Amino acid sequence: MKAFTCLSLTLYVFLSTGVCAHSETKSTQAINKLLDGLHIAASQANLDKYLGSFTETGVFMGTDDWERWTRPVTLDKYVSERFEGGTGWTYQSVERNLILSEDSNTAWFDEITVSEKWGRFRGTGVVVKQNGHWKIAHYAMSFLVPNEAWEKISELSTKAFSDREKKN
Structure with a gap:
């Protein structure tokens, strides 16, 4: 009986681990498909697919300080x-x-x-599973600035914000 219990426990652990690994792989594949699909929809100007990638209250943070676009109003518009x-x-x-x-x-x-026109960016975000489908709840985009270019970029950025303040 002891051998049977150990064998059952071993089999249970093996099978449950396999199920978890498969579930993570399936989730990872689905999330990658969602994010790749977002980029494809943007390149094809596919409005329904692009907005459909986000939750109903999703947020997209652009690269400028004022670019905080929320669904369903500002991002959709x-x-x-x-x-x-x-x-x-x-x-x-x-x-x-x-x-x-x-x-x-x-x-x-x-x-x-990578954008052929604009260079390298970093996107960060949160995706959530809703009704069995992954959706983007938050996506933030930022420019990647090599450390060796930081000082020059910082000077340009500081000047641009200063000039903007003077106009307002």
Whole structure:
């Protein structure tokens, strides 16, 4: 009986570990598909797919200090206007990291994206599982600035903010 119990316990641990690993792999694949789909939708100016990637109250943080776009109002309006003429923007993810919560219903990500026109960016965010589907709750985009260029970039940025204040 003792051998049977040990064998049952071993089998249970093996099977449950396999299920968890499969679940994480499935979640990771789904999240990668969501994020890649977001970038594809943006490059194709596909409004429904792009906005459909976000939760109903999702937030997109742009690179300027005033760019905090929320659904359903400001983000939907900006993207609708931008995609209206059939033009979006193209960013290709070249590196991505994901961390799943213990319950596998929330994940945090960071990625490096590249725009042929604008260079390298970092996207960070939170995705949540809603009704069995992953959605973006928060996405923040920032410029990547190499340390050796930081001083010059900082000077330009400080001057631009100062000039903006003078205008207001």
